[in-house]
Amino acid sequence: MEPLTEHRPFNGPVVYGFLHLVKTAAGRDSALTAALTEYCRQHELLLGAVFTERTAPDQDERSAAFTGLLDVLALPDTYGVVLPAATHLGPRALATARRKRLAEAGTRVLLLRPPSRGRKSPDQGATGHQTRRRSPT
Template sequence: MQPLTERRPVNGPMVYGFLRVAPTAAARQAALADALAEYCRSHELVLGGLFIERESGVCPRTAAFTGLLDVLALPDAYAVVLPAASQLGPRPIAAERKRQISDSTGARLLLVRGGKTARRRAKPFRERDPHSDPVQDAET
């Protein structure tokens, strides 16, 4: 019988990170890169590279994004990992980039932190007045 995979060196799927940061945000870049590396480690993914876009223009095709698309065309590429969907850029650019990633390469898009629906906040607890009518006090 073979040992469990947790006890054997197994290469996980190959993923590539993508970040958009301001040129002067070195601390933020380091923190985001660490978050991607930790996500990959905890999900048994191999972070093959990190593409960093330091431009804030409105062009969907930058050198960093073009490089990302190039490596996603490799046969062992599995996905793009992002800290959040907003890292792809403003909405029109992000939509185009998502389309290019899925249509051109077939790679998945993995988010360290999901969108607005990923974490739902619980409603605050309200004590009900024992003398109130339960039908009128019920929340729908």
């Protein structure tokens, strides 16, 4: 008898994590990485890597971590990027530029924690394109 699908090894769609951790408490990096890993496990996604930005970039959205993320998002069979929250794209002006770059690349942005009410959703970037997001539940 064949095992159920849930019991077979499965390589789900590949996603990459991105964390913006400037001036954060020790242990936050590992806690957020664990949260991304658990989210991917629950949604049958394969977390390829997590890119962590530890220094505040200038107004330019091209930090080493974000540039690395864009590079892997261009690989075939990449499903998208997963973030703990939209704030991990950086401060407002920087996040707007980054959302635009991700939208131009046709990247799916998956959020563990959706934006709170009254705040502009990262799905509605400057380009007017809507990126897809999965619910964490």
